Amino acid sequence: MKLKEMYDLAVRKGIENDPRGKKEVDKILKKAQQSFEELKDDEKKEFDIEKLANPYSDTRILFGDPETEIKNVLSGIDIEVGEVLIGDRLREKGRQVDLLLAHHPEGKALVGLYDVMNMQSEILEIFGVPINIAEGIMASRISEVKRGLLPLNHNKAVDAARIFGIPMMCIHTPADNMVTTFLQNLINKKDPETVGDIIKILKEIPEYEEAVKIGAGPTIVVGDKKRKAGKVFVDMTGGTGGSEDAFSKLATAGVGTIVGMHIGEKHRKEAEKNHINVIIAGHMASDSLGMNLVLDEFAKQGVEIMTCAGLTRVAR
Template structure:
């Protein structure tokens, strides 16, 4: 499989799961600014890929060493953005804005928060060094792709489909349902299981899934979500400022876990790659689980 075809497949899967296209098919046809071919000739033929949630120079050196020992890994796919994917991360935050508005947040309020988020995050990103992986990949001649929001879109729709009917009695039941997902249960065994912010015995009410859009939202958004009737959030991670704001807004939240949630989307991508004949080597942070050939959502 050509390197560019591996990348394009990930983008296509991300588009198919983009909530804008889920709501209005064909409304978004672009790429994602935090997904990129970091290194490697796009026409290079690839048979085996090392796939990780995170991978730095150390993982590239590991791949190089594995190849020296006969593993024959042809390329590396990283979920979290690096290179231009890192510096251009804010180009996908508009998906969050769309998600707020589909739940009823006033577009003008959503736009103000969105602009603030992008401005602040761009300042943070400009101080970062996202070039180390690209530099090492060139020296080691290892093709690298980063595939971020396309994967997060898959995670978003995965959870939306599970909780679309919302026939669960309590927030605790929502947490238990999430913990029954393979990747989450696997992470739980390492002590990285899902947890609840708020009242575990409350009814879930109106559930909003918040899994995509590049960065953590601004804490201001939670009071607006409460006003429009959101009762429970499902997210892969939130920082302390957001946890505080969620509590103050009297919203409940279930945090599914970062590595576990990312693994769900990556696994869907890996299943498709394997169906095209690629071999997958599961790397750092990936709880590998195959769903191909079944109708099970979990």
């Protein structure tokens, strides 16, 4: 596959699995096109053209010719300077590495991480929170994340990849969409009665089964295994953690249990205060599941996959 074909396929699978539905995503792309057309010529130079076809600003080709033929990929949850060196060392030892593929964003995709958080408002609406309230509580959180990203050394790993001449790409929200939809559909189908039943469902999935072996498996951080699960919200996409103010609104909307990748202590306390059960499925395990669903699509096209940096490879 060519690098651009892999990128386009990842975006397409992300859209297909977007919790908001393709119709809503198409509206966003249409608005991006309208915004671009309304810009003056000098303003268009600063516009990220990728937004016209890719609604996920945290997913980008970071370095390399899009027409490069990719046969072998080294993929990890994080591709930082150390992983770039691993890729170069593998090349020295005779292993073919055509692409460094990260899950977590680097470079310009890291700069744009905050922008995908807008989708959380629409996801909250799906689970019963009025959109005006959802947008209101997310606005300050998005601004907070944007400010927090400003001082980071965004291009450190990308520069290393450039020095060694290894193409680099990251796939964040599309993979998160895939794990979210996969788990939400599975849990909805199995209709667990208790929080403990959800834990059992998760532990039957190979990525979580492997995580259990190192003590990083699914964990109940609010509630206990005997509590009724109620309406289950798989909260694993939308850039990064949302607003702590969402928990009271979700409780009012009837959500009984949240299944997430990770949670901060302030957020956990808000969930506890609002009597919402919280299961942390595991960050690396959940990211591995999402990436595996993407990597499977590449493997179908004959791309060879090597993994590193916390990515547990399971082919389906």
